[in-house]
Amino acid sequence: xxxxxxxxxxxxxxxxxxxxxxxxxxxxxxxxxxxxxxxxxxxxxxxxxxxxxxxxxxxxxxxxxxxxxxxxxxxxxxxxxxxxxxxxxxxxxxxxxxxxxxxxxxxxxxxxxxxxxxxxxxxxxxxxxxxxxxxxxxxxxxxxxxxxxxx
Numbered sequence: 001x002x003x004x005x006x007x008x009x010x011x012x013x014x015x016x017x018x019x020x021x022x023x024x025x026x027x028x029x030x031x032x033x034x035x036x037x038x039x040x041x042x043x044x045x046x047x048x049x050x051x052x053x054x055x056x057x058x059x060x061x062x063x064x065x066x067x068x069x070x071x072x073x074x075x076x077x078x079x080x081x082x083x084x085x086x087x088x089x090x091x092x093x094x095x096x097x098x099x100x101x102x103x104x105x106x107x108x109x110x111x112x113x114x115x116x117x118x119x120x121x122x123x124x125x126x127x128x129x130x131x132x133x134x135x136x137x138x139x140x141x142x143x144x145x146x147x148x149x150x151x
Contacts, residue, residue: 002060002061005060005061005117006057006060006061006062009053009056009057009060009062010057010062012053013049013050013052013053013056013057016049016053017046017049017050017053020042020045020046020049021042021046023038023042024038024039024042054095055094055095056117058072058094058095058096058097058112059093059094059095059096059115059117060096060117061096061112061114063095063112064112066112068109068110068111068147069109070110071099071107071110072092072095072097072099072110074090074092074099077090077091077092079091079121079122081122081123081124081130082124083124083126083127083128083130083145084124084126084127085127085128085145086102086103087100087101087102087103087108087145088100088101088102088103088105089122089124089130091120091121091122091132092110093115093119093120096112096113096114096115096117096120097110097111097112097113098110098111098113098122098130098132098143098147100145108145109146109147110147111143111147113132113134113141114134114139114141115132115134115135115136115139116134116136116137117136118134118135118136118137119134119135119136120132120133120134120135121133125142128144128145129142129143129144129145129150130142130143130144130145
């Protein structure tokens with residue numbers, strides 16, 4: 001099921017991105033500033049769709065190979081959990097990742113959570129334990145702060 005979702009996101013995203021990238025070359029009747037504006041708009045559509053489909057690709061497990069040292073830009077997130085040892089657990093639900101920061105908000109590590117391409121919440125379960133509750137499948141995972149699945 002997971003491989004099917006990865007293939008589906010690649011196909012839909014790839015067709016959309018290629019369509020946006022090819023559009024300015026197919027519109028040969030535009031001249032001057034209209035053509036330049038169309039090129040710029042198409043470029044922005046490619047960048048935006050890559051961000052959208054990149055999150056979707058990660059969420060369905062297509063980027064599970066990323067190392068724990070890769071910090072996904074989180075921006076504004078909700079549901080940040082504080083652990084007893086001063087670490088912060090940041091859920092990045094669009095990409096399906098959890099990221100750990102120290103007390104000074106310095107990135108430490110991150111890993112993918114199998115949330116079924118759905119939302120999830122995190123909360124502390126002790127000094128070095130993290131409980132992850134998923135909406136799809138209603139699973140409850142326990143991780144340690146290194147990203148190892150405990151139960």
